[in-house]
Amino acid sequence: METQALYIPALEFPTPSAISPLAEEVQVHTFKWAHEFRLExxxxxxxxxxxxxxxxxxxxxxxxxxEELCLVGDLITWLFTIDDKCDRFFFWHPGRRLAAQYVERLYRYYGTPGKHGRNTPE
Known part of the structure; x- marks a missing residue:
């Protein structure tokens, strides 16, 4: 059997990379916020x-x-916290029911994936 080389083309991005000059300040705020609310x-x-x-x-x-960046940073931190907690629940874990109820509430409020929910754009 002959081995063939795999060619991976270079990735090109049509727009320049940009980041807010407030990145470090937002990072400090988000960490403090997560600590104050005892997310973990x-x-x-x-x-x-x-x-x-x-x-x-x-x-x-x-x-x-x-303020907008802090709100987004806090939201991302909270979402990753919830995701991390849900990842730890096995089907026999008593907390899995709480995780399932939480996701169910999100679906009821925002709609199921692929469908328009109450607060999603048409």
Whole structure:
């Protein structure tokens, strides 16, 4: 059997990369926010801080102001926290029911994936 080389083309992005100059300030705010609301243990929050969710918000919305970026950074942090908690629930774990109820409520409020919910654009 002959081995063939796999050619992977270079990735090209048509727009320049942009990030808000407020990225570090937003990161500090988001970490403090997660700590104040005790989203996770202090040890786990240190690992979350390495995820740089505030920087992620600043890259996604480079023209946003500080308050908007903080809101997005906090939301991203909260969503990753919920995702992480849901990942830990196995089908026999008693907390899985709470996770399932939470997701069910989100679907009821926003609509199921692929369908327009109450608060989604047409």
């Amino acid at each position: 243990s202090p040890e786990k929050l240190k690992r979350f801080n390495k995820g740089k969710f505030g920087w992620y918000a600043a890259r996604e919305y480079p023209a946003a102001n500080y």
